[in-house]
Amino acid sequence: MTLTSRLTALLLQPWAKPALWLICAIPMAALLAAAATDNLGANPAEKLVQETGEWALRWLWATLAITPLRTLLSQPALLRFRRPLGVTAFLYAAIHFLAYAWLDKGWVMDDIFKDIVKRNFILVGVLALLLMTPLALTSFNRAIRALGGRRWQMLHRLVYVVALLALLHFFWKKAGKNDFGEVSVYAGILAALLGWRFGRWIKLV
Numbered sequence: 001m002t003l004t005s006r007l008t009a010l011l012l013q014p015w016a017k018p019a020l021w022l023i024c025a026i027p028m029a030a031l032l033a034a035a036a037t038d039n040l041g042a043n044p045a046e047k048l049v050q051e052t053g054e055w056a057l058r059w060l061w062a063t064l065a066i067t068p069l070r071t072l073l074s075q076p077a078l079l080r081f082r083r084p085l086g087v088t089a090f091l092y093a094a095i096h097f098l099a100y101a102w103l104d105k106g107w108v109m110d111d112i113f114k115d116i117v118k119r120n121f122i123l124v125g126v127l128a129l130l131l132m133t134p135l136a137l138t139s140f141n142r143a144i145r146a147l148g149g150r151r152w153q154m155l156h157r158l159v160y161v162v163a164l165l166a167l168l169h170f171f172w173k174k175a176g177k178n179d180f181g182e183v184s185v186y187a188g189i190l191a192a193l194l195g196w197r198f199g200r201w202i203k204l205v
């Protein structure tokens with residue numbers, strides 16, 4: 001048995017998807033445990049918003065990595081992990097927003113709207129989350145059948161816009177502190193993921 005076929009067999013195990021869901025829940029469980037034991041540092045609210053935002057970005061990048069990895073590793077079976085990763089990215093982004101609305105703004109809608117109008121980075125974050133919502137809502141088999149494969153694919157191309165908006169949100173947040181280290185790493189990975197797709201597209205046309 002070659003390494004490739006061993007990996008395929010592993011990816012096709014019935015427990016592989018539940019195991020991925022479990023892995024996806026670990027950062028959230030760790031954050032909740034840290035919150036419950038008062039281990040989130042001097043500013044727990046800020047830490048919670050920051051961490052959920054960063055995890056949303058990581059899961060989104062992981063979702064975008066599936067297609068290149070499938071091809072580069074000759075593992076079509078990886079496709080079954082794209083949906084859980086995308087839904088996880090949305091759930092972390094939604095929790096990130098809820099943490100902000102609750103811990104930062106105390107659910108005062110007026111303050112949230114003022115923040116959206118006043119701070120560009122918040123506006124871009126809201127746009128990213130709004131665009132992620134139809135993707136998450138149509139990530140189930142019934143929705144895919146109802147939309148038809150082509151229309152579903154067109155709609156899900158929005159994920160590239162979401163990724164660019166999320167990166168801009170992160171960039172603007174960090175630009176205020178002249179701190180570009182981490183943002184550059186995320187930008188570099190996204191450039192590689194989108195560059196790979198662009199390279200394939202050029203070969204096709």
Ligand code: HEM
Nearest residue numbers: 046049050053054056057093097100125126128129166170
């Ligand atoms: C309604 C939508 C959103 C709102 C209101 C929002 C709000 C915020 C706020 C207030 C912060 C600053 C936290 C702090 O340092 O005090 C932040 C940071 C961040 N957000 Fe969002 N966000 C939204 C959507 C998103 C989405 C969709 C993503 C990613 C997919 C995201 C990723 C991040 C990241 C990576 C950070 C930086 C964390 C850090 O400083 O390490 N956000 N967001």
